[in-house]
Amino acid sequence: MFQRIMVANRGEIALRIIRACREMEIEVVAVYSEADRGAPYLALANQAICIGPGPAAESYLNIPRLISAAEIGDVQAIHPGYGFLSENAHFAEVCRSCKIEFIGPSHESMRRLGNKSEARKLAMEAKVPVVPGSEGLITSEEQAVELAHRMGFPVLIKASAGGGGRGMRVAHNDIALKTGLTSASQEAESAFKDGSVYLEKYIEQPRHVEVQILADQHGNTVHLWERDCSLQRRHQKLVEESPAPNLPAEVREAICAEAVKLVKAAGYYSAATCEFLVDKYNKFYFIEVNTRIQVEHPVTELVTGIDLIKEQIRIAAGEKLPFTQKDIIHKGASFEVRINAEDPNHNFRPSPGTITKWTVPGGPGVRVDTHASTGYKVPPNYDSMVAKLLVYAPDRAQALVRMRRALAEFQVEGIATTIPLLREIFRNSAFIEGKVDTTFIERTYYPKKD
Amino acid sequence: MAKQSNRGSKSQEPQEAEEKKSLPEKPKPSSSPTSNPGPFDVETVRDLVHLMKEHELAEIELADGSRSLKLKRAGSAVAAQPAYAPAPPVHLPHHVSAAPPTPAPRETPAAPAARALLEIKSPTPGTFYAQDKPGSKPFAEVGKKVTPTSVVCIIEAMKIFNEIQAEVTGTIVEILVGDKQPVEYGQVLFRVDPAN
Numbered sequence: 001m002f003q004r005i006m007v008a009n010r011g012e013i014a015l016r017i018i019r020a021c022r023e024m025e026i027e028v029v030a031v032y033s034e035a036d037r038g039a040p041y042l043a044l045a046n047q048a049i050c051i052g053p054g055p056a057a058e059s060y061l062n063i064p065r066l067i068s069a070a071e072i073g074d075v076q077a078i079h080p081g082y083g084f085l086s087e088n089a090h091f092a093e094v095c096r097s098c099k100i101e102f103i104g105p106s107h108e109s110m111r112r113l114g115n116k117s118e119a120r121k122l123a124m125e126a127k128v129p130v131v132p133g134s135e136g137l138i139t140s141e142e143q144a145v146e147l148a149h150r151m152g153f154p155v156l157i158k159a160s161a162g163g164g165g166r167g168m169r170v171a172h173n174d175i176a177l178k179t180g181l182t183s184a185s186q187e188a189e190s191a192f193k194d195g196s197v198y199l200e201k202y203i204e205q206p207r208h209v210e211v212q213i214l215a216d217q218h219g220n221t222v223h224l225w226e227r228d229c230s231l232q233r234r235h236q237k238l239v240e241e242s243p244a245p246n247l248p249a250e251v252r253e254a255i256c257a258e259a260v261k262l263v264k265a266a267g268y269y270s271a272a273t274c275e276f277l278v279d280k281y282n283k284f285y286f287i288e289v290n291t292r293i294q295v296e297h298p299v300t301e302l303v304t305g306i307d308l309i310k311e312q313i314r315i316a317a318g319e320k321l322p323f324t325q326k327d328i329i330h331k332g333a334s335f336e337v338r339i340n341a342e343d344p345n346h347n348f349r350p351s352p353g354t355i356t357k358w359t360v361p362g363g364p365g366v367r368v369d370t371h372a373s374t375g376y377k378v379p380p381n382y383d384s385m386v387a388k389l390l391v392y393a394p395d396r397a398q399a400l401v402r403m404r405r406a407l408a409e410f411q412v413e414g415i416a417t418t419i420p421l422l423r424e425i426f427r428n429s430a431f432i433e434g435k436v437d438t439t440f441i442e443r444t445y446y447p448k449k450d
Numbered sequence: 451m452a453k454q455s456n457r458g459s460k461s462q463e464p465q466e467a468e469e470k471k472s473l474p475e476k477p478k479p480s481s482s483p484t485s486n487p488g489p490f491d492v493e494t495v496r497d498l499v500h501l502m503k504e505h506e507l508a509e510i511e512l513a514d515g516s517r518s519l520k521l522k523r524a525g526s527a528v529a530a531q532p533a534y535a536p537a538p539p540v541h542l543p544h545h546v547s548a549a550p551p552t553p554a555p556r557e558t559p560a561a562p563a564a565r566a567l568l569e570i571k572s573p574t575p576g577t578f579y580a581q582d583k584p585g586s587k588p589f590a591e592v593g594k595k596v597t598p599t600s601v602v603c604i605i606e607a608m609k610i611f612n613e614i615q616a617e618v619t620g621t622i623v624e625i626l627v628g629d630k631q632p633v634e635y636g637q638v639l640f641r642v643d644p645a646n
Contacts, residue, residue, distance in 0.1 A: 034636060050634040051575050065635065068575040068607035072632030098608070 009081030029073035033059035133200035159188030165235020211259035245434025343416035356414035576607035
């Protein structure tokens with residue numbers, strides 16, 4: 001087992017990893033940029049090393065500085081968290097070539113599964129259902145037009161290297177398709193240095209259901225059931241829950257089994273999440289794999305009782321999974337809401353600044369993962385999430401009540417947050433009935449005026 | 451690999467101290483103070499205080515199950531302590547800071563500058579080398595005049611030895627880091643008097 005681990009991340013996920021390490025009695029080194037200097041969670045690490053100025057490119061994304069910090073911190077492994085370099089195969093490779101283990105998959109399987117077009121191809125080979133679309137990358141406008149006509153509009157143009165909703169365009173006709181191809185490709189080129197795109201049939205008003213996977217380096221692969229993340233705005237998740245509501249048991253079992261099949265076929269180990277779209281007929285289609293731990297991982301932790309970060313660390317250290325599929329029981333229901341420092345009344349514009357009041361909820365079945373506190377200054381340089389509020393209860397109805405109670409207790413002043421919108425969502429009848437899809441937020445709260 | 455520590459537990463001194471002093475090998479809490487001194491007995495605490503003074507240790511923390519003892523010397527530069535109480539025994543939480551273990555460099559917060567001194571800071575985390583090769587003359591010594599392109603040290607990061615230039619004109623008045631010491635981004639390495 002590792003003696004010392006470095007966390008190549010910040011904020012709540014850095015704190016999450018620090019906590020797992022402390023419980024495993026592993027020493028932990030944190031890194032910070034000048035924008036994060038003085039953040040209270042840094043004091044919970046054994047050592048904290050400043051790696052650069054605020055901008056992520058010069059700190060949390062800067063491989064030489066991170067590796068230098070790992071070397072002077074004398075660590076055996078690095079946990080990349082989520083975002084930043086967590087899905088950067090080159091970083092994983094550099095770590096290992098410097099004899100520092102990367103807590104995540106091998107760089108080869110990360111490359112294979114992390115590239116959307118490659119993952120799609122692998123899924124097709126493994127006979128995992130995929131969204132109808134192009135076999136591989138789009139090589140010409142003519143090919144795209146021909147395919148779109150064959151599948152039928154609307155279609156979705158997707159960047160192979162994309163993530164976080166970027167590099168995607170919906171097209172309802174030829175003209176939109178042609179302009180969409182160019183703009184999606186350009187956006188992907190500039191954001192991910194890879195402008196390649198592929199085409200999918202656009203599934204209207206789908207649900208987003210994803211499956212949590214854990215696999216060790218000995219070939220054991222298990223699923224930890226599903227999460228429904230249909231509540232999104234501009235492809236950013238706001239609310240996640242488990243189990244997925246109103247999903248027939250056989251569909252649920254099938255989605256989970258297909259996810260395991262795909263990850264096994266890729267020879268992948270560590271944590272992963274396989275994402276699927278479910279249409280109104282409960283047919284499901286694989287869309288992509290996230291080759292890292294995710295923001296919403298605590299939802300699964302609450303309904304399975306399994307600590308995903310600890311398992312990631314154990315897997316990286318070469319240990320076998322301490323459970324088999326039949327040991328993984330899904331119990332109860334859980335919701336997570338993401339609390340962002342954004343103003344939902346002003347187009348979600350970021351609201352950095354000093355938190356003057358921070359009262360978090362507590363009591364039975366409430367979990368708050370946050371690095372913020374009263375007096376904390378939310379820096380403008382990074383994503384705006386300041387807390388994750390989770391609830392756990394014996395069933396969904398009770399979990400809904402608990403989340404309403406917890407959201408009412410949550411008091412924040414000094415910055416704007418998405419709490420008011422979340423409170424409304426948890427009073428919305430369609431959401432309460434579990435009848436939402438990925439267009440719900442925008443349709444309900446931010447309808448486009450024609 | 452250079453280990454950063456401005457506390458006693460990871461440096462050479464405690465081991466040497468243990469050879470000199472006869473501290474009990476496996477301290478156990480004991481009701482009888484003289485027969486088998488434990489970590490929480492006055493005798494042991496007195497010994498520890500003496501040890502700290504002798505070896506210029508800033509802080510010692512011992513834990514035995516759920517009981518723990520922390521001794522801090524007044525007047526020593528101590529980096530921020532974690533708010534989280536039960537830290538692992540003897541491994542002291544610390545931050546990479548400008549306070550080094552070797553004798554030559556001085557601790558930073560002591561004397562306020564009489565006139566405005568310029569600071570040369572590390573542009574990256576890494577390991578500080580005062581000279582080109584072991585045994586050769588240091589790049590910068592107190593009193594040395596530097597220009598913006600003068601090389602003042604090497605910071606090694608990921609096996610790349612980066613020559614660090616002064617980027618200021620003046621005279622080196624303070625060297626805050628010791629040879630082979632780990633440094634972090636933004637850490638002050640030298641202070642330069644621009645007047646000369």
